[in-house]
Structures are given as structure tokens and as C-alpha cells.
Amino acid sequence: xxxxxxxxxxAISTGTVVFVLALVALGVFVVVQLVRDPSLLLQTxxxxxxxxxxxxxxxxGFVLIFKATQTVNFSQGALAMCGALFLSFLVADEHxxxxxxxxxxxxVGGPSWLPWFLSLIVALAFAALLGLVVERxxxxxxxxxxxxxxxxxxxxxxxxxxxxATDSVKSQFRSLEVPWGTDSFELGGATINWSYIAVMIxxxxxxxxxxxxxxxxxxxxxxxxxxDQEAGMAQGINIGxxxxxxxxxxxxxxxxxxIFATQPPVKQTGAVEPDTALVAFRALPxxxxxxxxxxxxxxxxxxxxxxxxxxxxxxxxxxxxQLGAGYPLVVPYVAMIIGLLVRPYGLFGTPEIRRx
Amino acid sequence: MLRRPNLYTSYAAEMQMLPTxxxxxxxxxxxxxxxxxxxxxxxxxQLPFIRFLGDxxxxxxxxxxxxFAVAALGLNLLTGMAGQVSLGHxxxxxxxxxxxxxxxxxxxxxxWGLGLPIWIWLPAAGIxxxxxGVIVSPVAVRLRGLYLAIVTLGLVFIGIHLGNTSxxxxxxxxxxxxxxxxxLDIRIWKETDPLxxxxxxxxxxxxxxxxxxxxxxxLAVVLLVFILVAKNLARTRTGRALQxxxxxxIAAEVMGVAEFRYKTTAFALSSFxxxxxxALFASLVGxxxxxxxxxxxxxEFIAILLIGGVGTITGAVLGTFFVLLLPxxxxxxxxxxxxxxxxxxxxxxxxxxxxxxGPGDVGAISTSTQxxxxxxxxxxxxxxxYGVLIIVFLIFEPxxxxxxxxxxxxxxxxxxxxx
Numbered sequence: 125x126x127x128x129x130x131x132x133x134x135a136i137s138t139g140t141v142v143f144v145l146a147l148v149a150l151g152v153f154v155v156v157q158l159v160r161d162p163s164l165l166l167q168t169x170x171x172x173x174x175x176x177x178x179x180x181x182x183x184x185g186f187v188l189i190f191k192a193t194q195t196v197n198f199s200q201g202a203l204a205m206c207g208a209l210f211l212s213f214l215v216a217d218e219h220x221x222x223x224x225x226x227x228x229x230x231x232v233g234g235p236s237w238l239p240w241f242l243s244l245i246v247a248l249a250f251a252a253l254l255g256l257v258v259e260r261x262x263x264x265x266x267x268x269x270x271x272x273x274x275x276x277x278x279x280x281x282x283x284x285x286x287x288x289a290t291d292s293v294k295s296q297f298r299s300l301e302v303p304w305g306t307d308s309f310e311l312g313g314a315t316i317n318w319s320y321i322a323v324m325i326x327x328x329x330x331x332x333x334x335x336x337x338x339x340x341x342x343x344x345x346x347x348x349x350x351x352d353q354e355a356g357m358a359q360g361i362n363i364g365x366x367x368x369x370x371x372x373x374x375x376x377x378x379x380x381x382x383i384f385a386t387q388p389p390v391k392q393t394g395a396v397e398p399d400t401a402l403v404a405f406r407a408l409p410x411x412x413x414x415x416x417x418x419x420x421x422x423x424x425x426x427x428x429x430x431x432x433x434x435x436x437x438x439x440x441x442x443x444x445x446q447l448g449a450g451y452p453l454v455v456p457y458v459a460m461i462i463g464l465l466v467r468p469y470g471l472f473g474t475p476e477i478r479r480x
Numbered sequence: 481m482l483r484r485p486n487l488y489t490s491y492a493a494e495m496q497m498l499p500t501x502x503x504x505x506x507x508x509x510x511x512x513x514x515x516x517x518x519x520x521x522x523x524x525x526q527l528p529f530i531r532f533l534g535d536x537x538x539x540x541x542x543x544x545x546x547x548f549a550v551a552a553l554g555l556n557l558l559t560g561m562a563g564q565v566s567l568g569h570x571x572x573x574x575x576x577x578x579x580x581x582x583x584x585x586x587x588x589x590x591x592w593g594l595g596l597p598i599w600i601w602l603p604a605a606g607i608x609x610x611x612x613g614v615i616v617s618p619v620a621v622r623l624r625g626l627y628l629a630i631v632t633l634g635l636v637f638i639g640i641h642l643g644n645t646s647x648x649x650x651x652x653x654x655x656x657x658x659x660x661x662x663x664l665d666i667r668i669w670k671e672t673d674p675l676x677x678x679x680x681x682x683x684x685x686x687x688x689x690x691x692x693x694x695x696x697x698x699l700a701v702v703l704l705v706f707i708l709v710a711k712n713l714a715r716t717r718t719g720r721a722l723q724x725x726x727x728x729x730i731a732a733e734v735m736g737v738a739e740f741r742y743k744t745t746a747f748a749l750s751s752f753x754x755x756x757x758x759a760l761f762a763s764l765v766g767x768x769x770x771x772x773x774x775x776x777x778x779x780e781f782i783a784i785l786l787i788g789g790v791g792t793i794t795g796a797v798l799g800t801f802f803v804l805l806l807p808x809x810x811x812x813x814x815x816x817x818x819x820x821x822x823x824x825x826x827x828x829x830x831x832x833x834x835x836x837x838g839p840g841d842v843g844a845i846s847t848s849t850q851x852x853x854x855x856x857x858x859x860x861x862x863x864x865x866y867g868v869l870i871i872v873f874l875i876f877e878p879x880x881x882x883x884x885x886x887x888x889x890x891x892x893x894x895x896x897x898x899x
Contacts, residue, residue: 269874271625271626272565272625276786276874279782280866280867280874281871283864283867284864284868287860287867288864405633408630411630412627412630448641448642450644451641453637457635460634464622468622479730
């Protein structure tokens, strides 16, 4: 006879109730707004998807590094700012920094967008290099050390990198000169910025790339290491390589996020500013809400947090006086805390199994 | 006959506050130095390197160190003893500071303030912060590790924003300038003559003391009280319960340690320390905007704990002295260098190599605002140094300054044997 193990479970969990209630409230809200002003709803939706994409890109970087090294990379914001700066150096400077040699990317010829995209690729390559160097110098020696110590090392890195990055834009903001500029188009009465479309495409590419990468031989090795570092090593996986790839890829994603963080909907100026690095701290709630170790969590968490921020900013703007100016910027943290009350490991995060 | 310091013959002997004679001597020296530091003593002020002890310029930074040490002891309770990593310490300091401001500060215009004396607002600051800690803890207790760190980080951002709301402004004042915090004068009631006047020079016992020396001595007493409280907490049932939770939470629960209750206690106690320190710090500075209680402040406390040594009271105090005084030392060093540029000799050569004083000069530290690119100001170099210090300490000496001391101690304890 097979003994069946019965686990006592409530028929309907609190989480389900909250989820259903939230869905109903959202449905009512959408219907009301559709009747009132459909074009405003469309515009807000597109804007929130764009912001969500920025957060999702940054969150994906956090998740990749967390899966490999089991720590949150608090230097993501500084890496993002450095990446955006690299691009700015490449597209805006006539000389290679600190020299008098002409910048070869300025004179590529061809259509006007070609030099920019070449610069983007080179900038991302530099960002990857920066990630690799940081990993080799500061993270690799800490394999096997307490995770908290590694997290604090990344906080130290954040301070160091950010001082250098902030210093380059302190006296003058640095433009990124994106080919689509600040142009926008009309769609059903809604004004939609081209950069919204660009960031959505970038996010789609990033997530598809990670999706396929995780199915390659190396990607499987990385997922194995994420499950169990020691077991992975016993299987002959080179942990150092996994760390390096995670940090390289995380840094590229940070740079991509940083570049789009200078564009609408995050910032209107299109230039790298001293507070560009802060965007990563706003993406942290997206990671936590989605679950620290989940790729789809990063996407959904990013879109949810972006949506919450933009919708709150649009439809609660009548209460700005009570909520305080700039209240949309703290909506992500509030949403994160509410989300964690319901699910302590985020929506898709793996709960830690506690063994005696 | 050689003594055997590690051999305890009774439990009481092992659980003493200062169990070995070395610790007794060092502890006594610490207290003596702490109280003699603000005075310019005739012999000591001639000695090199500790010349700054009686220097009035060093009293302000030293007073700040004493206040920060109280807050560091609080974070040590939560992170070092109970193992709950919190990046929200700045938030609780801010809560304490504004509780103190509302109860002790002057209410003018739209600002709230009751103007009550220090013996009310200082404990109230701690209690207010502890209450907020208890309110937050149901969320925090469910979370583990980095999830907790990030949620507490969220608290910092939410806290700064609350200072910007319409009712927050009544507490925190103008977002850019901040509000005045109460001063440290000890009075019986609102407007009576102060029993202890901290804002003017005067005479205590038979000594003439300046205003800064008075403040320093008061804060030194506060720090000593909190060191005693923290040290005693570690030796009691609560302290042992917190350490059991840190080492293995599930095992602690099996032993009968109520995890939820003790984690809440840890949050409340840590916030109490933070609140008192925040109120004192705000009072010391005088005027602060709400945006000062930010992530950088929280990170500073994590750095203090790590550089000093997590989980030890000595480490927390040592780390505060080290982290907070280092920028001042660096500044002095740069000043010393800048006096030596363009001079012959090795000192001048080093100064020329490090400092940049004009557009054509090359060097790491820039003293002129004209220099482009990555020639950083002294302030920025301080930040870089601080970041590098965190990284280097964690990579090479994960136990911090306390670990270095423990290594030296163990070496000499076993000398001439290696183990």
C-alpha cells in the first residue's frame, strides 16, 4: 500500500484572494478610463511599458549576476552610468579621451544612424570589459566567502565607480545623441515617443538573447551553478568562467539600461546626468517583486513596477499636494513592500528551503 | 608562574564584562583616553601623532564619532548579533531625529515643535524610532538575507520622500534647508535656566571648559552608557537568543527561541540606538534637510561594522573611529602636500606627482576646479578611498580591525609556538 502524504492547505490562499481582488480593481479601472479618455489610457500604457522595459533590462542584469554569484550587485547603477558614459564618449567626442587621436567612429560614413549603432556596440563591449575587470579584481577573490560580504563589496564598488562617473558629468551633462532624438508620433490621439519603441525593442532582444543563451551548453552550466555551486564544480564546470560571463553580461545589460535611462520616459534631457546611476535603485524593487533568481520574474516585475509608477504618476497627480512632489519615484518601493507581504520571495522567486 | 587566561573556573568568570586582565587594562585605558581627549595636557600634547588629542579643531569630528558609535552599536545588535542585514539604519536615525525635533524643537510658522527639554526628547527619540522599528518588523521578520537588505533600503527612499509631503514638511521643514534641531542644554522645563549650559563656555568643577569640550564630554558619557547597555545585552538571555538566531535560525526555534519575538526585539533595540544617535547627530549639526538620511549614511554604518569587525562591540567602536576620522586625516595629508608643491626634495616631488594645481598639471588629486576629466577633488578622493577601503578590508581581512587585533593577540598568546 502506498501511504499518501496529505498536506493541509487552505482551499483558497490569501495570495489568491489578493490577486483576484487586484485583478478586479484593475479591470474596473481600465473600463472606466476607456470610457473617459481612451487615448490618454493608451499613452499611459505605452509609457508604462517603456519604463517597465528599462526596469526589466536592469532587473535582468541583477538576476543574471544573482543566479551565478548568489549576491545582489549594488554597483549596477554605477555600471549603468559608466556604460552610458562610454557611449557618450564615443558619439560626442571628436578625440579619444585624454589624447589628440581622432575618434574613428565619428567618420564611418554611410547612413547617419550607422556610426551611432557602431558606437553602441563598442560601448557595450567596453561595458562588458569593465564588468569582467571588476569581477576579476573584486568578486573572484570572494568565492566561498559570506554572501553579505560580497554584497557589501559591490556597495564599495558603487561608491568608487560613481565618483569617477559623476565627476565626468558634474560640470556639463553629456548628450547621447540618439538617432531617433526626442521625436514622437501620433497613434489614436496618443503621443508616443520613438524612444518608447526603441527601449521595448532593446528589452525584447535582451530577453530573447538570455532565453536562448540559457539553452546553450554554457547557459545550462550557468543554471546548474545557480542551483548548487559545489555540485556544479563537481561536474567539472568552471565557476570562474560562469562568474565572469554573468558579470560581463550583467554589465552589458546595466549599460543598456543606463543608456535608455537617459531617454524618455525616465528622463527628458537625453543626456547623462549625475543622478543617472539612481535608476538602478529604482529597478531593485522590480527584481525583488519578480523574485531575485527568476528571468521571467525580472520581465514581469519590471513591467509591473514600471506600470505602477507611471499609472500612479498619471492618475494620482491630482493628489500631488498630499502625496508630495515626485511621489511616483517611491511608488516602486511601496509596491515592492506590498508584494513581499503577500509573497516573501517575490512572484517567481524560489523559496529558500530551510533544513534542520 | 604563568597565568592561563583562557582557563575559566566558573561560568560567572567567563561571562564577566571584561574577562581577562588585558581587557580590563585596555578598557580602563579607553575610558581614561576618552575623557582626557578634549583637554590639552602638558606632556601629551608634545607627543607626535597624538598631538590632535587636545586640538579644538578635532573636537567636532570626535563628537560626531561618539554619536555615530552609538548608532553603530545599534546596527551591530541587529546585523552583528541577530544576523539581520539592514540598509535602513539611516531611516531609523532620521525618525529619531525628527521625533526629537518635534518634541524638543521650537515650533515656528508651520513647523511643529513643543520645545520640551532634553531629558524628554532624547529618550523619546529612541522610543519613537523603536516604535517605528516594531511597526516595520512584521514585514522584515518574514524576509531573509538580501530580500531584507533591499526592503530596508526601500525604507530609506520612502522616508526621504515622506519628508517632502505636505505634512512631512511640518516636521522636517523646507526640503532644501531642513529645520533647526534642539540644542543639548539640560533644563528642567521649557524656558527655565539650563542646569547644564552646553552652548557657552564655562567652568565645570574646577576646570574651564569650552562649549565644544562640554558637548564632547556629554556625548562621551552617552556613548559609555550605550556601550554598557550593548555589552550587557550580549550577556543576557536576549543576547544569546539573538546570536542563536544568527547562527542557525531553525535550530534556535527548535531550542525554544521565539524567532518572531526576538527578531522584533532586535529591530526595536537597534532602532532605539539609531534614534538616539540620530537625534544627537542632528542636534550636533544644528540644521539638516530630510535628504541627509540617505543610503550613503546607511552604507557608512555597514562599512563601519565591516571594517571594525561584525558582531563585536569593540569592533563597532573601533570601526567608527577609523571610518570617520580617516577623511580628516586624508584632508590633513592633502593640505600638508599642497604646502610642499614646487619645492625641492622628496616631499616636493611626491606632492607634485599627486596634486594638480592648474590646467597643464597632471596628478590624481586636483585642488583647482579648472582641471578637466578625472582629476578628483579632495572630497571625491575621500569617497574613493572609503570605497576602496571597504573592498580591500573585505577581501583581505573579513574580520576587520578586530580580526587584526585577534590575530596579533593569538600570535603572542602562543609565542614561541605557531599553534
